[in-house]
Amino acid sequence: MSMLLEGTNASAVNAAISVERHRLGATSTGMVLTFVIVTDELSQSEATRAATFAANQHPCRIIVVIPRPGRGKPQLDAEVWVGDREGPGETVKLRLKGPLARQQASVVLPLLLPDTPVVVWWPADAPAVPADDQVGRMANRRITDASTARRPLADLTGRTTSYHPGDTDLAWTRTTPWRSVLATALDEPHEQIIAATVSGERNNPSATLLAAWLQARLKVPAVVKNSRGPGITGVVLKTKNGDIGLSRHDGRLAELTRTHGLSRKAPLPRRELRELVSEELRRLDADEIYAETLAELAKGLGEPARKSRSAKAPVRSSKVAATPASTAGAKPIAKRSPATRPARRKVAAKDPSASPAQPTTATKAKRKASK
């Protein structure tokens, strides 16, 4: 059951939570964090569901902040759920209307649980510098999602300079199963790797991050090649004597192949948003490997890592164009113009993990107009 408060304020919301709690006979139920979601009407319901699922493993207070900028008077509307059948914690949905839309911190701050960590997640339209954002500043962990940006790769490039410890991106989270299977593959004896290629759907930021990670760890040039998806479809690690390949074309099962060896299958399912979010809540310390991967990305893909230490500039097409011939056929990622974004919505509609909260181009445009 939910409680609706219109034209309210944070202290009334706090009071409502506590009334609801007492009505259920539940006192504070050992909550371990506050989970703030800053989102829009289009993404809020899916994001809240994912967060509620994650709250089963990490009991938390979920605060959904929905800014509704516009001309009228500032107004706060709130909906409060406590001890819902779907999860143990508390959920507060806040609609910030008029000028209040820009004063998110003033509403969120009084609702944070005392003493425990704060996680903020922007399912879409994350701020350019999450750590400088008014809500981001209050958080120990800030989750963005480049895949929902209008220009995912440009968004990712932005993250290379905006990174602060505590930042993370769901595009990075999506690479975890790939990274795990690849690491497992290299647990076995293998020849020295000399180059890496990641294939993925056009504009897939996870493919780019995976390539950057391989380049950083293996210290060999890594590039991204476009494929028809869904998501990341394969990785080839080139050695002096044949390839180690990992491919997944159905979004579920991957095949691990070696030029001179056995081929095997490994489960590698695309994960749903709720699983990604759960993974994010598991650890709240700074993700050093993500930072390292972003730094590598800033140096440019396809470059032998040892060289361009001094290059601080983010990926530039001219630089990537100079990719060594060893990866011929692979298209350097940054060469693509983000403007030529294909209709990736088709795939996304089938697979919820593809781009969780991404509105269709049409609705997006409408939304922009209403801003």
Place this chain on the structure above:
Amino acid sequence: MAVQQTNPLRDLNDRRLPRVAGPCALVLFGVTGDLSRKKLLPAIYDLANRGLLPPTFALVGFARRDWADQDFAQIAEESVRAHCRTPFHEDVWEQLSSGMRFVAGSFDSDEAFIELAHVLSDLDRVRGTNGNHAFYLSIPPGFFPTVIDKLRTSGLSANDAGSWRRVIVEKPFGHDLKSAQELNKIVDDVFPPGSVFRIDHYLGKETVQNLLAVRFANTMFEPIWNNKYVDHVEITMAEDIGIGSRAGYYDGIGAARDVIQNHLLQLLALTAMEEPVSFNAEQIRLEKEKVFSAIKLPTDLSRHTVRGQYSAGWQGGEPVKGFLEEDGIPKTSKTDTFAAIKLEIDSRRWAGVPFYLRTGKRLGRRVTEIAVVFKRAPHLPFSATDTEELGSNALVIRVQPDEGITIKFGSKVPGTQMEVRDVTMDFAYGDSFTESSPEAYERLILDVLLGEPPLFPRHREVEMSWEILDPILNHWATHGRPDTYEAGTWGPPEADEMLARDGREWRRP
């Protein structure tokens, strides 16, 4: 061939990457048994489904059945479908079952072990298990010596440099000190101590591992974790079920051997031990052994130990048989289905603090917990009537069900009068029972395959715990019969008297 040694994709700081077992084959002896079907096969599938087994993983079933590999895969699939905790995926199963083999034979058949050796070397070649083999003995303990000996004579226990052999044994680890020593000798003659994994599934439980975190990662508990503040400790493992169809196993073994020797003494050791120098297997084992060596038995065992047998009664609303009426139990059986003992630890920290251990079948409800009960405040600045309802403070580690921690303390009853009564504060970290957290067997199997044995009891601990229990078992064997208790209650009245003698009473768990 320029073979790379370290794996550049692995980094200790990369906390997202799960620990995945390396290439290996697991041989399951007793694959038709209850434990294999209900726990082990499903746990192996769940591990695979979570991506924690390498694609090279192979599973070999061994049993006296005339099965082909496919028959085995078929039977295994049925078990997995019936008992797995994560969703069943054909793809995952296909990958897992493509590495499944079956070897038919009895435990004393040389041919069967030759065949097994053949199958394993074949798997090393075609599946890429790299000569790493684990042997899981899910078989009646009477067959341990036979199987271990056959593993030796067939050369299966010997490994080349760069590969490993491990053996996994299930409880019971003997039925007294002597048999445990014999068993240990048999195993240790063939496998080095670091390759022997004794399964105590309680030690794979989240809460038990959390006990160490609670004690040693905080500052607020450790200062009061001693005889200055603790009055006594109660460790309970209660089952509501009877012996079911396991009469053959249970009769002659009983509650104390089945549960106290391993689970409860291990929980006691983790509760009582000093802080290990570091959180690794060796250091934790050292601390546990110190606790065992400091344990003191009561001088009068008749007064401070109790055993019982359940009689017919009502259990949670259903009529149930008494132990002596169960199928396969002789009317004259003296087997204990309930056991309660008092132990003390001779150390500066614990001198004078009794540890009460109890376990039983057909008790009030299914619960396992460790309750640290504190002394009462030395002085209460309230009138006696104000604090009439105030009990002792307690910290309870709930091992199952509802894994978590409860703290009990006094609080004022709201109102104008001063009245203090007990309240509890519960903490449970999320939903430990969803598929999201691995089951104890999953964790233990993975730990074996990874070769990370932080909590597996070693040889010496097993013998030390028998040294503690043997005098009690001998005393019981020579002194009368077990007391009886009605099924569905908290044990015989003698157990209450045992605590009453010390001026205490059991908490209702």
